[in-house]
Amino acid sequence: MFRGRGLRAAVAACCATAMFTSPALAAGGPGAPGAGDDYFPGYGNGGYDVSHYDLALRYQPSEDHLRGTATIVATTTQDLTSFNLDFALTAKSVRVNGMPADFRQHGLEMTVTPPSPLPEGELATFVVEYEGVPSTVDVDGKTPWVRTAGGALAIGQPEISSWWFPGNDHPRDKATYDVAVAVPDGTEVLSNGAHTGNSSLAGWTTWHWRNSEPTATYLAFLAIGQYELHARKGAFGQPFISAYSERLGELAGPAKASIERTPEVLDFLSGRFGDYPFGAQGGVVPAEGLNFALENQTRPTYSHLFFRSGSNTSVVVHENAHQWFGDSVSVDRWRDIWLNEGFASYAEWMWSEAQGTGTTQQLFDHYYRAHPADDAFWQVLPGDPGPDDVFHEAVYDRGAMALHALRNVIGDAAFQEIARTWAAEHRHGNGNIGQFIDLAEKISGQDLGELFDAWLFTPGRPPADPSLGVPAGAEPRSAEAPAAVSEIDRTHEILAGHGSAHGYGSAHGHGR
Template sequence: MSAAPAASHPAPATARPAPGAPGIGDAYFPHLGNGGFDVRHYDLDVRYAPDTGRLDGRATLTARATGSLSVFDLDLQQLNVTSVEVNGLPASFTRDGGELRIHPALSLPKGRTFTTTVVYGGIPQPLSGPIVFGSQYGWMKTADGVFVACQPNGASTWFPASDHPADKATFDVRIRAPKGLTAISNGRLLATHERGRTTVTHWRESKPMAPYLATATIGKFDVKRGTTPGGIPVYVATDPALTTGGLDFYGITTEATDHWSRVFGPYPFEETGAIIDDVPQAGFSLETQTKPVYSAVRDESTVVHELAHQWFGNSVSVRRWKDIWLNEGFATYAEWLWDEHKGRRSTHQSFLRAYNEHKPDDPFWKIDIADPQRDTMLSRAVYFRGAMTLQMLRERIGDRAFFRLLPLWTKLHRNGNVRTAQFIGLAEAVSHRDLGDLFGTWLSSRGQPRLP
């Protein structure tokens, strides 16, 4: 029998370039993030004038095309764009609300790494609304500089971004501020030098970071540096106008960082720390990566909460905002673990306090914290029902499995993004139990669950 002739196959057609989507696909924020590419690195160079409030910036983004692109978007609110280049060639652009739509001179093939440079400026304005406790957030002018805390959608008020936690990237941030002020960003301080009346600081965050966790806080600060007993570098900056009331931010930060490293797994970043500023218009603190920001002198529980976020929220980030309990429930449970560690009360006692504080008909029990909706995604229920869920999980599967689960979760998803279903699946795999009823009851039931 003779062999059949080989069939001829036409070469695969190259995909026709198409516009990238203006959003990443998050129902809570349909226009945040962008489709068609994955940002790998931000190189930001910003100049800020506190007397006028003006910011001038040059941002270079390195990204990889995930589709063949004819046009793509970046998120940028309020500020004016002077010029855009893609791979060194001038690109045309248009604006539509918070979208910067870029038309590169040459289309970008799928898989190609490309750079985009945006020159921009203006006077950034803070955002406000019901999401963040009714407080201002984002870029907030202070008496001596600026306080930058951007959850959930404020990063694009000060630099062009794919402003969603599902698109994490590394960062270099150069801040040019008047001499005599301290400028602080994420990661490690690489260099500081003076040019006339301006001080330039260069910070580098070498681990992937969600844009909302980036900061460029500027002001007068007393800085204390050192290392934790476990060897992790520490950088704590405190506004000298504040009275700390005896709260030792540096001491708590070093102790809690090392303790969580034992409970949650190795510290995921190169430096730990804190920025404590005097910002009355901001009624919150935020887990900005490597250096949580505090808008006033808070308490020990707040410090340990924000540091726990370095694992839960920062290193392991949500893929969609609906899963925010994986950040806030875990950090709230860390407060209970800290009290247990200090011998004040057990996590079960903390659970009962929270459980009994809310009567059966309280609206607290009417929020499905596995999908809490945009305007209530940072509600008290997300924090405390999330922590209750973890306590019920611990009591169901036992301490041995529970304290295997937490560091395994942070190890498997280090520098990544997650959904609730993945945590449930891992909890079931570790414990060898079906846990669907437990998570359904404590995350999503409408009404106060009965205690087991």
């Protein structure tokens, strides 16, 4: 069990080592085959930092066949004799700075040996030509690419990019993207950022997308198939693009009634968290193949399941809150996932309060009571859930409770200043829990180690104690739950389904 001060010391010691540099190889040698993440040690790579991905793809839905050329623009962070890319499909050739390079593949690791060593600090380009049938590629029991009727979905967390482009697959190495996908005429392609146009030739249409802000690899996505597209001005005068599968049937209405409120939601969230960090916005709803929602940068994607009982703005709030917490400010390590999910879940509570369907305190009281003190829910630690429980419901709901407890202790003004400062200071970067605790203590002027320790790092339900943010009377049951609970619970039940689909945890998903 970590305690507040010990936690910060541990985090500081961990993060003092640069992620993409291996001290033992400072004089030159191979780049590390992992980024040093203790939950997923094989994810990411060392020795270089990617600034841009240019992806030229051709996809045939009838065969689920993908062919591509990825041009990766990077800067070396050490003298490199070889380096790794995370990739699951079959590479046909690799060039480094225009010259043919040797390579070998095993699992998700592709090791590339350039014809001559790459000096530290220099611009480098890696060009990989590849092809495959992504839905048939299984690595360690995972196949996140989903083939659908007439198309496919490349959407997942913590891994998806390796099934459609080679890269440095860890949130610490963000990059910009140009994505061009050729598909048979009449097929639509959705991706991140701005739609920069289409071109057609010999029965094929190429869709062009540009994502101009730094983006983690797992937040880059593709949705291919038969979609009804809508484009208009959204919040802050930005382009808003939404897309709905033509096969949604009776769910099309409630889906549109939810997703088309995204500009309203973003306006609300910007009032709490500061300026929206990106230049585009929107949403996508497929009709199959997805049992969660994901905060794909600038364009969250939602399972049709969220709209079975009618419109659902809670999930729209959740995924768009992630644009600040998760997308712009990404985790430093996957163990920091509470910084993503706690804020996104608490944003739902704030929205509920603004809509008059339940105050944040009423929702806190409800979830505090909903799980008895001996419930296994309280044994999962949001601040260090472990790789098998990264998407456990406790990371979401106990995580939101932790933020409300903090707000109860330090007051509304300090809480809002912390949220806005965190989003601004780490914009387009990364952050960890230790840094967040330090910021909270600096702004509030209080020692918050005991509070954070109780909510994030100690098994068991925190006792009813105002010093821990639990007001007297929180435990006894009141008459009825706030109206927002049914929608939030429905949202979180589906969201909790994402993890099991990818082999992580018993909760079924991070659609949140």
